[in-house]
Amino acid sequence: MGEHEDGRFNKGFALIVVLFILLIIVGTAFVY
Numbered sequence: 001m002g003e004h005e006d007g008r009f010n011k012g013f014a015l016i017v018v019l020f021i022l023l024i025i026v027g028t029a030f031v032y
Helices: 002-031
Strands: none
16 A cells, blocks of 8 residues: 555656746746
8 A cells, every 4th residue: 555655646746846846947937
């Protein structure tokens, strides 16, 4: 059970991290 839960959490967490990074890049692009 732990492995499956961790796998789903990792995928969701990775997606959030990618979106957050893209948001920062776009934000800095507008600032500059």
